[in-house]
Amino acid sequence: MPRGKERWKADPLAALVILGLTAWRLAWLPGSDLELYVDEAQYWLWGQELAAGAWSKPPLVGWLIRAANEAVGSDAPWVARLPWPLVHGAAALAVLALGRRLAGREVGALAGVVYATLPAVSVGSILISTDSPQLLALALFLLAWVALPGRLGAVLAGAALAAGMWSKYAMLFPLPGLALAACIDPRWRRPWADALIVALVALALFAPNIWWNLTHDLATVRHTAENVDWRGALNLTGAAAFLAEQLGVAGPLSFAALLAALARRWPPGLRGLVPIAAAPLAIVLAQALQSEANANWAVGAYVAGSVLIAAWLAPRPRLAVAAVALNGVVAIGLPVIGTLAQDWRRDGQPVLARYVGNTVVADRVIAVAQQAGATLIVSDDRALLAELTWRERATRAPFAVRAVPGRQGPVPSHYDMLYPLRADPGPTALWVGQPDHAPACLGAFLYLPPAEGELGRRRLATAPVSGPCLDALRR
Numbered sequence: 453m454p455r456g457k458e459r460w461k462a463d464p465l466a467a468l469v470i471l472g473l474t475a476w477r478l479a480w481l482p483g484s485d486l487e488l489y490v491d492e493a494q495y496w497l498w499g500q501e502l503a504a505g506a507w508s509k510p511p512l513v514g515w516l517i518r519a520a521n522e523a524v525g526s527d528a529p530w531v532a533r534l535p536w537p538l539v540h541g542a543a544a545l546a547v548l549a550l551g552r553r554l555a556g557r558e559v560g561a562l563a564g565v566v567y568a569t570l571p572a573v574s575v576g577s578i579l580i581s582t583d584s585p586q587l588l589a590l591a592l593f594l595l596a597w598v599a600l601p602g603r604l605g606a607v608l609a610g611a612a613l614a615a616g617m618w619s620k621y622a623m624l625f626p627l628p629g630l631a632l633a634a635c636i637d638p639r640w641r642r643p644w645a646d647a648l649i650v651a652l653v654a655l656a657l658f659a660p661n662i663w664w665n666l667t668h669d670l671a672t673v674r675h676t677a678e679n680v681d682w683r684g685a686l687n688l689t690g691a692a693a694f695l696a697e698q699l700g701v702a703g704p705l706s707f708a709a710l711l712a713a714l715a716r717r718w719p720p721g722l723r724g725l726v727p728i729a730a731a732p733l734a735i736v737l738a739q740a741l742q743s744e745a746n747a748n749w750a751v752g753a754y755v756a757g758s759v760l761i762a763a764w765l766a767p768r769p770r771l772a773v774a775a776v777a778l779n780g781v782v783a784i785g786l787p788v789i790g791t792l793a794q795d796w797r798r799d800g801q802p803v804l805a806r807y808v809g810n811t812v813v814a815d816r817v818i819a820v821a822q823q824a825g826a827t828l829i830v831s832d833d834r835a836l837l838a839e840l841t842w843r844e845r846a847t848r849a850p851f852a853v854r855a856v857p858g859r860q861g862p863v864p865s866h867y868d869m870l871y872p873l874r875a876d877p878g879p880t881a882l883w884v885g886q887p888d889h890a891p892a893c894l895g896a897f898l899y900l901p902p903a904e905g906e907l908g909r910r911r912l913a914t915a916p917v918s919g920p921c922l923d924a925l926r927r
Contacts, residue, residue, distance in 0.1 A: 610653025
């Protein structure tokens with residue numbers, strides 16, 4: 453077959469793979485046994501609030517969950533997971549377009565498939581993560597920056613930058629790399645006027661979140677700063693662990709290809725992608741050296757990185773097939789594993805312990821509250837507050853869930869900030885939590901039977917709260 457015809461077929465074949473994989477991920481979601489984990493339950497609450505900000509991160513993730521809830525008419529966990537395969541499918545198509553623009557059809561097609569099959573993308577397609585919309589926004593931002601000249605392109609790039617910021621502040625990590633790319637690669641340069649338009653559009657669209665932070669004691673900024681927690685001494689073990697974890701984030705062959713691509717000298721276009729992909733890895737590696745870092749914090753590297761991986765693998769077809777096939781097994785298997793969350797066990801315990809047992813625990817507490825005629829449930833445990841708030845609102849239970857005031861200083865959770873125990877109705881109230889942390893004024897404990905999962909394995913109890921005790925807790 454002539455080479456030109458092979459190239460012509462590359463784009464539609466890659467798009468078919470991406471769309472097929474997206475459809476596969478969507479098809480398995482209704483059968484998923486994954487419950488809402490603590491963070492996911494909190495994101496669901498953000499969707500109910502539709503506020504311009506939230507305690508730990510910007511709230512776009514919650515808005516997308518709310519859109520899915522409204523579209524399907526259900527608050528079921530699988531419905532909350534619907535946006536993420538779609539988001540990653542769109543991001544893969546944007547990466548395909550970016551690669552095609554910079555390196556031609558073959559590299560672009562491979563880049564889209566590489567991105568779609570990354571293990572981090574496969575995980576992010578069945579679990580709720582703020583990384584997912586950030587990656588789509590980053591792909592669109594880079595595409596608009598390099599492929600759409602003029603003011604319209606600058607406006608669209610600014611809008612994409614703001615969208616990523618509405619998802620996660622880590623959207624900023626690739627920007628130092630973009631600045632370096634403009635210095636070393638003419639294809640990544642834009643007039644200063646365009647750059648100013650990008651910045652002004654992004655600032656204008658993101659301004660509501662800035663205002664929200666200013667009116668809420670900089671809650672999100674403070675939480676982000678607490679996560680940084682630099683300690684001065686070098687944490688070589690943590691840095692090595694972070695790099696090793698990237699083998700799981702990208703897949704071992706894909707990450708090796710990325711490292712090789714970062715060390716290679718590329719022609720214009722691809723040359724600029726090197727610092728853009730390297731910047732998130734370098735920033736989070738520096739964080740790991742000083743404190744701790746989660747493997748997914750540098751996931752923004754793999755938008756530009758997928759194109760570089762594809763460019764390095766394209767002349768090596770056997771390695772390309774092996775890398776995609778290895779990641780493809782994970783991509784195909786994970787949606788199926790999600791349907792086995794309640795049954796997949798090791799040593800008698802569920803492997804996916806974070807996503808099992810939460811509903812059982814919350815519903816048991818709700819049943820105790822209803823039997824006691826309580827109109828208020830109080831706790832100082834973020835995990836319980838998250839699960840109880842979700843179940844209370846999703847089931848429209850006739851009581852409120854409130855956070856008992858905790859430590860002095862910055863508030864420790866979204867619930868302490870927006871749902872503290874103040875002048876809420878009483879005195880018929882129920883406390884729930886770990887007895888070791890219980891206020892001294894409570895009544896007799898009723899211990900909850902053990903359940904499965906991380907929350908269910910805790911030693912939890914409920915106790916009635918008298919009127920004087922409730923008043924004391926409010927203070």
